[in-house]
Each structure stands twice: as structure tokens, then as C-alpha cells.
Amino acid sequence: MLGRGVKRKWSCLEEAEVVSEAAEDKQQHEDEDGQDGLLDPSRSDMSRLQQRQLVLGLCLEKLQRYQAGVELSLRRSVLLINTLRQIQEEMRSDGVGSCDVHPDSCLLRDDFREDVTVTCPGCSEGESPPELPSQEANGSDQQKPPAAVSDAVNAMGYLGDLALDDIFEDIDTSMYETSDLPSAWASGSLWPLSVSLWPDEDVKLRPQSHSTAGSLQSCLMDLNELDHIMEILVKS
């Protein structure tokens, strides 16, 4: 199995929930016939930073949502990713440090499954989350970011620190890696499989998405077999 089974903490979202619950308590004077409405009144009361945290969490949640057998809407995915990038940019320019959520991190792949747990290299052993390198570097020069923002940073920190190699270090891929891999598939340098934000559906030979890490192995085997077949076809 991937990771060590420690769930990531959505500390920023939990904070936002606490805030919004408090806001809801204040708003007991809603219309009685608000039963059929789907709007959460507390959402309009949030500060921009609170909203940003909430939207960030929702973005990631929506991107990871997966329904078996149904193709995700490309338009929706693009809009979500662009929103995520915008928030990321804003957090960067707010001086929140390098919370680099690489759009091509495995969490944002369309075929990322919720049952594949991911953990920071540090968290797995029960250690405290590692500090972000940029904060170490610039800590003395920059103002300390407000607590709410740094919580968001911590939440995103695991994304920045994610070294994909570490996650998969226990999978022996040496027998599958070959120098003859098609260039498209070898472009993701950290990852035996090409990490693509969008399922590039034109490339018909991409391996199918799988739901468990166990099938990651078979995925790699498929890759190798397909590559082998491709070689034969190309040479013939």
C-alpha cells in the first residue's frame, strides 16, 4: 500500500468549519422557508482569507472527487484548476512562502483515488510536520504571516513537501524502467508513469486508471507490455 495509513489533516478546513459554525449560530433568524434553499448564509459573512481557505479546500476536494466509470467534465476540471492556481498565486504574493502546489502533483490527477492515502514523509513516523524550506530561509526577513494563513500553509505544506519518489520508494520498479520508454511517458522525471493533469485521451495507449496501489503494479506491467507491443508494431 502507498503511504503509512496516516490521514492528512485538513486543519485549514476544520478551522474554517469552526468559524462558519460560529457564524451560523449567530444567524438563527433565517427565514423559516429557507428549507428548500441551498445557500449557506454563513458563507457570505466570511472574511476574504476565510473564504480563500474554504475555496482552497473545496477545490482540492472537488478535484479528487471521482465517480467510477464516469468521465470527468474537462471544463469543470479546468475551471477548478485555474481557481486553485489563482489562490496559490495569491498566497504566494501574500508572502506565505513556497507552498508550491504543483498542478501536476499526483493529488490533482483525475484518476487519483480517495482511498489512496498520502502522507508527508515526516508525518508518517509521528513526527511534527516539517517546516517549509522557504520559511526557514526568509523567516527572519518577512513578517510572520497571520495564523489563519500559516495554517493554510501547513495544510498545503504536505503538498509542497511531497516527494513523489518517497511515496513509491517501496515499489521496486527497476525491472520496468527501460530506456526505450516513449518520450511522452518518460517526461515525468519523478514518476515512472507520466504524471498528467488531464487524462490525455488522444494517446490511446495510456494505461487505464486504477483504484488501488496494488493495481499500480499491474499498471506498470501494462505499461511495459504496451511498450513492448509498440516496439514490435513500430519495427514491423
Add this chain to the structure above:
Amino acid sequence: LDSDVQWCFSQVKGAIDDDVAEADIISTVEFNHTGELLATGDKGGRVVIFQQEPESKNQPQCRGEYNVYSTFQSHEPEFDYLKSLEIEEKINKIRWLPQKNAAQFLLSTNDKTIKLWKISERDKRPEGYNLKEEDGRYRDPNTVTTLRVPIFRPMDLMVEASPRRVFANAHTYHINSIAVNSDYETYLSADDLRINLWHLEITDRSFNIVDIKPANMEELTEVITAAEFHPNQCNTFVYSSSKGTIRMCDMRASALCDKHAKMFEEPEDPNNRSFFSEIISSISDVKFSHSGRYMMTRDYLSVKIWDLNMETRPVETYQVHEYLRSKLCSLYENDCIFDKFECCWNGNDSVVMTGSYNNFFRMFDRGYRQDVTLEASRENSKPRSVLKPRKVSTGGKRKKDEISVDSLDFNKKILHTAWHPLDNIIAVATTNNLYIFQEKLN
């Protein structure tokens, strides 16, 4: 309100049940070129065509009613074995071809395949064959002693739909639009990243005329959301994007129309900037006016009219439900912000219409600068009852008969509306019902 046009309930089609069967969800509505036929497509892949009864002399104050003319299964669910994904049978769009002979033709499409359907009437059948009995069994030729000429005898009207062409395997991504060219020989189909041009007679190939797929998919930031041909310039088409831009292309310029002839985009209002700015700017529908001088676009909160000669900003902007602007975070949370509303012109381009939530729909009179909000509901469905304008209260105090924003039902959305090409008859689709409203005639 177009000099005080009053709208009356005429008919409602579909189940009365509150429990909506998913297959019955209406996904597209389209009048044909004369308005005599009204087609709907649903999530179950079916097409239902209604035909208007001729006006009766008994009721001159009423235009003819629409009754079911033909029902057929256009698309079936498919399975893409390579990607382990279902291909939905939901009908995304229907477009009628102008009538050339006794039969009617329409194009219907799901996410991947376009089909040309022929709808023809049969009201006579041949009888009196020499070699066949009436029940179809073949006669022994040796028993035939005389010859007769078979003749046509009337029979009960039968309306048959048959697929004449299947245009498949040309779209990697999901088809969102089809549009028939004014040459009536070609049509375009658009998916998220590409637009293809087809000849109606040829199914085994199409020309790719727009391709916005980046070499590296990780650079993808924009998709195509809708496309349409100009109503009388057969070389001109437009396509809209998820970033709120519309590109107009001329097919004479080059084979691959990657360079637009014109690009229509309104600069963003810095006061309204939010995390949701891009999502709400995504254009969900684009429609040329009948005249061909203007085009209309629908984004999440507004309808914009563009003069084709001015690319810098729309000439008119109508707010559909501005009261939702402060609720965007909630609408993002419950996914409503991704809803795609369509829009349509009336026959003489003086009024435009689009849907909203709570089964409300809006009409904007361009000349009189008036707008009205109406509701499609079973409660207002007494025959020929005049629809009362609705109002959403935005301020603190809610007046009588107004409804507050928080009470709106966001599950009741009107995404698809259509306007009769000649008369004031409109078809409005709620989730699973089709409402037909007519102008009150005295």
C-alpha cells in the same frame, strides 16, 4: 415587455411526479424552422417531437396545441473499453435541418456521436400484390392466374424515425455543440478542445477546423464551451470559451481556423473580482440573432448582446440574477456555479430569454428596456391563465409575493428554453417537464 405581451400557460408535458426519473431529465429543446415541430432530447437518449395542431376556427384566440408526433431512441449508452468509461446516451443538442421534401431531418448528438434522423409520415400502404398475400406470406407462383396492379390504400398515420447517417469517432472530448451551416450541406460539431466540419452526406471523415489542445496537456487553461455558424454567412462561425471570450473565424482564411478573425472579450470589472470571477465568466451558450448582426452570450450571471462589428465590449448587458453574486461561495460549494444556462432570441430579435433557478425564467426586451421574471410551475397551469411576474427580494424587507434569495430552490433550474421562430410561443424545460406558453391573444 414587447409592448405589454402577456404570457399564458398553454400546456405542460411530462410526469407530474415529484420523483424525477433520471432518464426523463430534459437536456435540450429546439423548434424547427417553421415552428410547427418542437423536439426535446433527454438524459435517457430519447427524442420526443411534438407537432402543432393547425389553428382551429373554433378557438381563434388560441394557437394550435402541441401533441406528440414521434418518439424514438436516438442514442444508447455505450462503453469505452479502452478507458473503462461509460459514454452517456444523454442528448446534448438537437438541430433541425430545413425541410426540403416531405420528410423532416434533424441532427442529434450525445457526447461522442452525431446522428442524422429522418422523420417521415406514412399514411398509405400498397395493397394487392401478386406474389404476396396481405399478411406477407409468399404465394406459390403457380397459383397466380391473373395479374393486378397494386394500389395504395389509406392507413392510420404512422410517423417513422430512421437514422440515415451516423457521424462517429471524430471527437476525443465531449461534444457540446452542433450547428448547421446556412449552405445546408455542412455542419460543425464542437467538443472541449476541437471543432470539426462535416458534410451531411459523408460520415467517414470530417475536417478539423479548430484545435486548441496544447501540446502539453498540463498547459491547458481554457476549453471550448459552445459554437455556432453565422445565419447567412456560410464561411463564418464563432466559438466561446471557459474564459469568457468569443472567437469569430472565417473558414476562407485557412483550413485550420486557429487564428481568429475577431475576438470578443469584455475587460473584467476590477470591483467585482473574486475567486469565482473566471468560473462565472465562462460562457455557457452563444446564439446569433436571426438577422446575423448581433450575437448573444450567456455566462453565469448575465446575458450579453454583442455587435459583430465591436469586439471590445458588448452593446447590451442584462443581469439575470445579480442577487446571486454575493452567494457565489455557496453556489460554488453546491456546484450550482457550474450550471450551464442557454439563451434564445425571439423571432424578430427584439426580446431575449434565458432561464434561472426556482423554475424562474427571464425575458429582456431590448427595445423597451424592460425585463420580466416568470415561473414555470404546475401551480400556474390553469389553461390560458396569465402568468404573473415574479420578483426576488434582495433588500432586507421582503414585500408580499416576493421570494427571498435564501428561499430559492436551486434544484429547480431552467437550463433550456426555446422561442418559436415566428410567433410568441415559448418552450421552457424544467428538470423533467416541458412547459409551453403562448402570448395572450384577444
